[in-house]
Amino acid sequence: MLSHLRAWRERGWTPIDAAEYADAWQRFGGSVATHPQVVERLAGLAGIAVRYLGWFTDGGLQAAMPTWGRHLALSKDVLKQHDKRGLFDLGNAEIILPMAATAQAPVRHRARYLSSLNATQVLGLREQPEGLALAREPEQYSKKFRYNQRREQRLLEEAGGLVRPMLELSAAEQAVIYADLFQRRWGFEATGKAHLAEVFSLMRDFMTGSLIYLNDQPVAIQVLYRVEAPQWVSLEYINGGVDPQNREFSPGSVLSFINTQTAWTEARALDKPLRYSFGRADREYKDRWCNRVPVYQV
Incomplete structure (x- = not known):
């Protein structure tokens, strides 16, 4: 059978x-x-x-x-x-x-x-x-939106915020920070918490993006995987974590702005379209950053 x-x-x-x-x-x-x-x-x-x-x-x-x-x-x-x-x-x-x-x-x-x-x-x-949520091109954001994001980034940096590339950290360090900030943000454990360090090590060749520190403590992190195909760049925003105690500086929003802007700059330097996916179009915050596009199933 x-x-x-x-x-x-x-x-x-x-x-x-x-x-x-x-x-x-x-x-x-x-x-x-x-x-x-x-x-x-x-x-x-x-x-x-x-x-x-x-x-x-x-x-x-x-x-x-x-x-x-x-x-x-x-x-x-x-x-x-x-x-x-x-x-x-x-x-x-x-x-x-x-x-x-x-x-x-x-x-x-x-x-x-x-x-x-x-x-x-x-x-x-x-x-x-x-549908699927794909990040808009930078020009598709309003001038006010871009101004506010740059202002939030400046205020965060003036308060002692520091942006660091994810790959400056080991897989084990990434796993500890992500598990902690995810738990703080969502109130439950990250998927696969026990295997995060192993998964991040296996996926290191594809990991991209940055994380944010404030007063030497990590306050926002996003897990991003990126591959380059012949005709386009594919980037997946898997999930993220943020310390809600620092909400006044909007570190999660600042990090989304930094990561999306960097990804677009890199893709355009390659002269390739970028498919920066936030996954399922199921949350209001994704509508701020993304266009909804159709997806299919079998």
Whole structure:
């Protein structure tokens, strides 16, 4: 029965190896959640083997995807099935499958938050009720908004605030600070708290952004992962933490301004569009920073 269902799901697709998948991603592009090394490292941490599939047309590979059973790889549902719920956190990451611009292929594996970039390539998609929040370009913010953000940053720095790159810290230091500030902000533990240092170490090659200190104490942090595809830059804002006792200086808002502005500057230096995802468009603060865009599911 299982082999019959798999044959139905994979109809038209062919098993490929990890190197072929990586080659497809480097040619066609993808997102953080489909990057070959992100998939390999996090699947390795989970101890769940990845089955890579390719779609061939006239003998040439036109599309590829990493799978866990009937789901795309790194699925939260599969982690739950293996009693590894919350082992790592990718938020509600945008899924961009590596597909040639002219490719059209059916996907029968379960997936959510499939990008609008794949909307004309993947057959059988349904638009999700909720959208995805993608950061606006700097020019799309009002002059007043930009003025206020710069003013808040100046006041914070005058009060002793200091901006530090995340990569100045070790994975263990990042984990301690993130777990503490997340708990302070939300009142419950961060997803995968026990494995944060290990996950941050595995993801260090993709980590970007800064954190903020005030009087030598960390007061705001954001977990950001970034990959560069041939045609665009994909950046995922996974989650963050902030010390609510310093609300008067709006360190969380200041950090969002710094991180988004830096990411846009870097992407434009590469002459590539930026897909800076805040995940699901489900909170009012995201509307301040983002445009809502459609996403799809299978």
